[in-house]
Amino acid sequence: MLDIGLLVRVHVDALIVAQNHMGVCDAIRRITPVGKLAAMSAPHLPKVAGIDPEVPVSTHTPAPLREVPGPPGAFLQDRLAGWVSDLTTLHELTERLAGTSTLDEALNELLRAGAALVGARRGLLVLEPANGEGPSAILGLGLGLGLGRAEIGHIETVPRASTALGRVLDGLPDTADGVITPDLLDEPDLDPRHREVALRLGYAASYALPLSSDAAGRLGAAVWLYDEPAEPAQKQRHLAGLYARYAAEHLARLIELERARADVAAVAEELLPSRLPRIPGVRLAARHRTGPRGGGDWYDALPLPDRTLGLAVGSVGGSGPSAMAAMGRLRASLRAYAVMEGEDPVAVLSDLELLLRLTEPARTATALFAYCEPAARKVVLAGAGHTPPLVLGERRCEFVETTLSAPLGMLACWEAPSVELSPAPGETVLLYTDGLLRRTGDTMDRAFARLHSAAASVPKRDRHDPAAVADHILRTMLPGGLDRSDSAEDVVILAAHFD
Structure with missing residues (x-):
């Protein structure tokens, strides 16, 4: 071989x-x-x-x-593993922040995530946009993590210039990358009041970060508090800075959205009655919330001759500025027709139908108008495609049987018989729009059943107060509250209690 x-x-x-x-x-x-x-x-x-x-x-x-x-x-393997872990954590935190749809949710999530990144237990966030724009409800808003209102109040008594949070909010040059105070009580020029508050609340170090976006500029600042002398490591500060920059952009979008919603709500409120009339024999209460995009639900109560009263609720199809403008025109027209021929609700709605068909043929609307004589406890009403009223009293809780009718704008000539009812002393007539039913998320049949059940469950001590009746129904029908941002429906309730 x-x-x-x-x-x-x-x-x-x-x-x-x-x-x-x-x-x-x-x-x-x-x-x-x-x-x-x-x-x-x-x-x-x-x-x-x-x-x-x-x-x-x-x-x-x-x-x-x-x-x-x-x-x-x-060390190379450890460093790569650390990078992967940091990126995964940052991705999860930003995903959770992106999933928030309201300003309160975003602020709470920002405080919690920041505390986890820098290893702190408590924190405080203040929104103070540099341009001064935004809803008045959020300007100067202070939100705490692990801090009660009283504790936040103590911190607010400290002179602003002596705190890291105040320096960041004032935009001082040395605060662009944050302010670290590793041992607060060891600071030689610490303000006496700041020392007193720190000792009372039990924090000894802090780390403050600015919240600013490219488009909106400075939005506010956040500070996290340590129970003992400490400071975040370089890697923690880097991750917190990246997260804060992303969070500021998200907050800027939410602030702009809140501002737009506030403007829409303000316009809607201006298109509705600024106050309800006082007529002997009847007490009124109204509750109204406009959807985030602005809708066309409305109500009205106007005094008529001989101490009579006209009550109306309605809804214009669509949403946005055009629906709100159409709602304003429709309400103004109904007021004029009610003054001229309010004793005949059918004639009022017939005139409204003709006006809508001639001026806005592509628009549809529902409306209900009731002519009330409180002294005689007499109500005559007519509805055009609208939900029926509900009567609540000591001995009954029932819907009023109104005649079926198409909405305004869907017939060549609208006319349907009116309905007359006589509320007993102590009874409340409840007018509402279908937004109250749709916000429940149920089918219409189930929503009507829920409304009837909510009205029947009003405590007897509250049945003589129309405001209490309306509030109880809203709490029962909408446990999440009227200000839910995920619902585009307007809500209108108009309660008339007859003495």
């Missing part, structure tokens, strides 16, 4: 290690072969008697490897 010796030995283990450390090409360049195969370099000798001549073995020995690359350091 032919035995061919090699002139070079390849250190396989060293090569594999070098490949892992530097890459295949670099490893091959570092480990240089010391010779060539003799079979490749020696001349071929003639064969003798069919036997190949013996190939001599080289006497050269391979030079030892003087530089064998060592294995990659464990």
Whole structure:
């Protein structure tokens, strides 16, 4: 058997290690072969008697490897694992923040996430947009994590310039990347009042960050408090800074959204009665909330001659500024028709139908108008595609049976018989729009059943107060409250209690 010796030995283990450390090409360049195969370099000798001549073995020995690359350091693996962990944490926190749809939810999430990133237990956030724009409800808003209202009040008594939060809010030059106070009580020029509050609340260090976006500028600042002298590490500050920049952009969008909603609500309130009339024999109460996009639900109560009263509720199809403008025109027109012929609700709605068909043929609306004589406890009403009123008293809780009718704008000529009812002393007539039913998320049949159940459950002590009746029904029908941002429906309730 032919035995061919090699002139070079390849250190396989060293090569594999070098490949892992530097890459295949670099490893091959570092480990240089010391010779060539003799079979490749020696001349071929003639064969003798069919036997190949013996190939001599080289006497050269391979030079030892003087530089064998060592294995990659464990610190590199740890660093890569740390980067992956940090990016995963930051991604999860920003995803949770992006899932918030209201300003309160976003602020609470920001405080919690920031505390987790910098290793603090308590925090305080103040919204104070530099441009002064935004709903008045959020300007100067202070929100605490692990701090009660009384504790926040104590912090607010500290002079603003002596706190890290105040310096960040004032936009001082040295606060762009945050303010670290590792040992608050050891500060030589610490304000005495600040020292007193820190000792009372039990915090000894703080880390404050500005909240600013490219579009809106400075929005506010957040500060996290430590129970003992401490400061966040460089990596913690870096992650907190990245998160704060993303959070500021999200907050800027939510503030703009809140401002738009506040403007819509203000316009809607201006289009509705500023106050309810006082007529002997009847007491009124109204509750109204406009959806985030602005809707067309409305109500009205106007005094008529001879101490009579006109009550109306209605809804214009669509949402947004156009629906709100149409609602204002419709309400103003109904007031004019009610003054002229309010004793006949059918005539009032017929005139309104004609006006809507001639001026806005693409618009539909529902309306209910009631002519009330409180002294005689007499109510005559007519509805155009509207939900029926509900009568609540000591001995009954029932819907008024009104005639079926299409909404305004859907017929060439609208006319339906009116309905007359006589409320007993102490009874309340409840007018409302279908937004109250739709906000429940149930089918209309189930929503009507819930409304009836809510009205029947009004405590007896509250049944003589129309405001208490309306509030109880709203609490029962909408446990989440009227200000839910995920519902586009307007809500209107108009309660008339007859003495």
